[in-house]
Amino acid sequence: MDVITGFDRLEKHYLASESRPKVGYLCLRVSPEYIEACGADALRIAPRPGYDLSAFTPIRPDGCSFCRSVPAILETDVYRNLNAIIAGTCCDQMRRLMDTLNDLLDIPVILFGAPRTWNADPDYFRGEMIDAFGKIEEITGNAATETELLERIRVHNNLKNSVNHLRRQEKLPTALLQRISCSILPPEEILSFLSNSRDLPAIPAEIRLLLAGSIPGVWELDVIESNGSRVVADATCLGDRVFHRLTSEKGDPVQQLYQTYVEDNLCPHRRPVTSTIDYLKNLMDERQIDGVVYRSVKYCHPWGLLAERMKKELEAPLLIVDDDLTSPAVENFRTRVGAFTEMLKMKLRRRA
């Protein structure tokens, strides 16, 4: 049994047995620690196998294709029986998606304001975050105590450390990384799974790629890695970026969570966007990247409209592809990635 199948089984088993309230969250501005401290399981909303590509959505076809898919994604088994959905305001489309979900669903849809700029007045935005989680506390009937928050921060930091360590050693495949980032499994369970899987050999990679861009769908990674290349760095919304920032275990835990998830959030919707670009550059240096697959979902403004700038800034071979999560062009994607990988291979051979 491969590691991915093992992980999926574990998650399925947990889902079948779980009894705590389940809170879905969108994007990286929400702290799963806080949700867990409120006595709920935190479940990242992300594309899952089997969502209905042709499901009705009230969002027009020129809306972000991830946002358009979310109503259908929420129909998949994993997201059944959610007790609430929470998100921070990130890009404009995500903010408006919450409006759409509010109209469509019968569960509380909770949105909190989060700053677009850096070092914005923390008092206001922290208040927004606290108010939003206050609503989660009301739903679960469980107030997040300081002790519980600190405990959840500690456990999540352990998970982040472990993930980062394995990623640097190239013993954690990106497919598993993406599974972990949207898993409902508590970090303790994931840590235990990872420690039992430590005997995994380092993954050989002829071509070392950085995958950057919007939230991945369910098939892109397989297609990219089926060409003799490996995604050794993943800067998508489900990749290394989820784990890179540890939360300080000192001081007020709410403030520290605010700092990690709201203030230090590295998404290209932030202005100026230079910190995000710097993060990508560092990741490329650290993982010795040969090329970048820059994949944005159709009509994703933060990633999609930044593609040309990234091409200039990252100064590496870069393939720009866009992908519609509601109408995937798999073969087109395969051809383009295949050609890109071939080009990189030839380049490496010439150098050798």
Added chain:
Amino acid sequence: MTEPRQIDFRQWHRLFQQVPDRLVEEIRYYRHLPQAEWSQYLFPPSTHVVYGNRLLRKLKFDNSQAALRLWGFVMSEGERIYRARQAGMKVIAVMGDLGAVTPLVYSFPNIVAFYPDCLWWTPFLMESRELFDEAGQLGLGEDCCFVRASLGAFSRKAYFPKPDLCVGTVGATCDDMATVMSEAEQLGVDIHYFELPHRHDGDTDKTALSGYLENQYQELCRRLEQATGETFSPDRFRETVQKVNRMRSLIAEIKDLSGAPAASPMGAVEMMNMEFAALSYYGDLDECLAVLTEFRDLMKFRANSGQGYQNQDLRLVWVTPPADPLLMNYIEELGGRVVGSEYLIHQTTPIIDTKKDPFEALAEAHLKATLMGSSAYRVNLVIEQVERTHADGVIISGVFGSSHCPYETAPIISALRQKGIPVLSFDVVAPGKRRLQSQIFNRMEAFSESLKARKKRRAG
């Protein structure tokens, strides 16, 4: 006074012979500067065609001098900003807030503000894709709203002078302009970011939100002080805000008059130009007031005397400003008249309280912004316009690829249909796409036919 009607640019060219020279010399901007020929702006539309605004050859214009003055004032804005720079005034580019922060900018002496966002209609006016192509080269293609034209303008350096300061509002507003800002930074433009937090309509702590915005305004004020070398003066601010309030009242009054029961007293494009004066006053607050006052007087006269255009009986509310003004003319030819609008600029409508602390007053007014809150807020603004004007139907001219249209359109349509209000929704197409344009015309024709039939049925 002549009978109100809509005429083309050739007819205006002939009619313009009757305008006395004395009047042409009198009507000028920047009256605080010594009188110079360059500051005159009362010209027939054919003059602006010569400057590259080819679409004017196809548009219909109101035949009044007041409307011509408004057109001249609007079309000379670009030139005016360059003149301001030549005259030593500070030039501030404001982006993304659409009219909220300009009262503060104009409260500094010797300053002028403009919105690069508003260059979104330049490719339509010029019937040229040049700015779009330029933006495309920089990464903003057709999956971005028409405001991408402003990036082309930043890059070409030929549409406005280099600003002394760029103020960019980001956050709870459209993302397309935020992308333009990011790319403009790449071109070396220094931007002061103004953070606009999300407004939870219904249960927001308005005091906290207002407090946050106050701080943003104070910070902006400091940046303006640095850029201008002048100290903020509360007295000067009050004086400016009084003028801004007068303008906002004038615009509200004119909007009310446009729904006159007898006949349409003014063209939809002129009305849109008038409404957009609230953004940056087209670069001259005092002259803008004079232009709108004359415009209001004309509208009042026409409304009170029952004068207006013939055969425009379908009362319509227009939602989202069309970058292509020809569409408005077209619906007018089909018997429509625009009696109400929701152009995403609700933040320019509140009267700013001059008795309050300046920053508190600005923040309070800003809280009315269209895009800052939920889609439901905008839906209510549209419904309010429909009910106030007793509209027969609504036209939504969306923008393909913008960050808000794909989400708001469905709830607006749904709310209107629940109220039994017919609605036509389409996306404006970029210049040069004639077949797509004809599809829109066909749909407009069908819509107007169905509205006419509905009216007949209702009248028995």
